[in-house]
Amino acid sequence: MAAYVASGGDFNRDTDYITTRITADGRDGYPVEPGRYRLIVARACPWANRAIIxxxxxxxxxxxxxxxxxxxxxADSWTFDLDPGGVDPVLKISRLKDAYLKRFPDYPKGITVPASVDVRTGEVVTNDFAQITLDFSTEWTAYHRDGAPDLYPEPLRDEIDEVSRRVYTEVNNGVYRCGFAGSQQAYERAYDRLFAALDWLSERLRNQRYLVGDTITEADVRLFTTLVRFDAVYHGHFKCNRHKLTELPVLWAYARDLFQTPGFGDTVDFVQIKQHYYIVHRDINPTGIVPKGPELSGWLTPHGRESLGGRPFGDGTPPPPPRESERVPAGHGAG
Structure with missing residues (x-):
């Protein structure tokens, strides 16, 4: 069984990812090419959820x-338990680790999602979750759908990057810093940092609909995947319990606004989210019991954020409904 709690007190995330990029000019040896790459994800994982969205x-x-x-x-690898025979139908592997070892036989780090895999060779290309989504926006433009939004508009990139850095260090990673703290002092420091950042976000979003500009950007995607897991996991499991999300009026309305936007809430599987955290983190939850709650119907209630203006997709349009093969199973969402 893997251990997640930081033995030294403060939790420090290993951020040394595989930085190879898939680009339009193929400068790293992996050119943009439709059908060549397979994105491996887990709905439970917030970092992977970004890529899905x-x-x-x-x-x-x-x-x-x-x-x-x-x-x-x-402790060894993510696995393809959901596929017939436990084998990915395209890569023909049962463990994501196989794709990592195919390229790096002595790969020394954890096997993480999301990961892009070269279907031709079966080798992992990258697991750099932050860069994967930016490259989807900037390198794959020739294959964007008609009406695709600009999630990383060039005039706003510096501000998006600045906001995203703070969201990452203080919120996305901040909840883990609370949950995996190995001492009371480390936990309390992490707790104070997290809620200071949530208070800052509440003020920022009080009079503007989205984090940067008047449309949805990469920054909103990155914050959403933590907020949508907050009450189901982080409030109790990670002891981030000053307030529930539902008790933070601005952030709760903001999160509902995004959840009800096509492409966001329809990617969220609350059953898998809870199973992942409460079953895998046995050093935090030794019984492996998965909580029955919380009640989820509130995610579909009116949020009132339209009054702030903004255009969710800018000059673009909402995506069509998810494909049948990619839909969240019935009973796993908020409906």
């Missing part, structure tokens, strides 16, 4: 296939 918003389904790992994994 961006791929769908941009309409890259025909260009980049997707494979879903199950919600739980052992």
């Amino acid at each position: 961006v791929r769908r918003l941009l309409g890259l389904e025909d260009a980049i296939s997707i494979g879903f790992c199950g919600p739980t994994h052992d």
Whole structure:
């Protein structure tokens, strides 16, 4: 069983990812090419959820296939438990680790999602989750759907990057810093940092609909995947319990606004999210019991954020409904 709690007190995430990029000019040896790459994700994982959302918003389904790992994994690898026989139907592997070892036989780090895999060779290309979504927006433009939004508009990139950095360090990673703290002092420091950032976000979003500009950007995608997991997991499991999301009026309305936007809430599988955290993190939850709650119907209630203006997709249009093979199973969402 893997250990997640930081033995030294403060949790520090290993951010040394495979930085190879898939680009239009192929400068790293992996050119943009429809059908060549498979995006491996797990609905449970917030970092992977970003990639699922961006791929769908941009309409890259025909260009980049997707494979879903199950919600739980052992200390060794994410696995394809959801597929017949436990084998990915395209890569023909049962463990994502196989794709990592195919390229790096002595790969020393954890096997993470999302990961882009070269279907031709079966080798992992990258697991750099932050760069994957930016490259979807900037390198795969020739294969975006008609009406795809600009999630990383050039005039706003500096501000998007600045906001995203703070969201990452203080919120996306901040909840883990609370949950994996190895001492009371480390936990309390992390707790104070997290809620200071949530207070800052509440003020920022009080009078503007989105984090940067008047449309949905990469920054909103990155914040959403943490907020949507907050009450189901982080409030209790990670002890981020000053307030529930539902008790933070601005952020709760903002999160509902995004959840009800096509491409966001229809990618969220609350059952798998809870199974992942409560079953995998046995050093935090030794019984492996998965909580029955919280009640989810509130995600579909009116949010009132339209009054702030803004155009969710800018000059673009909402994505069509998800494909049948990519839909969240019935009973796993908020409906």
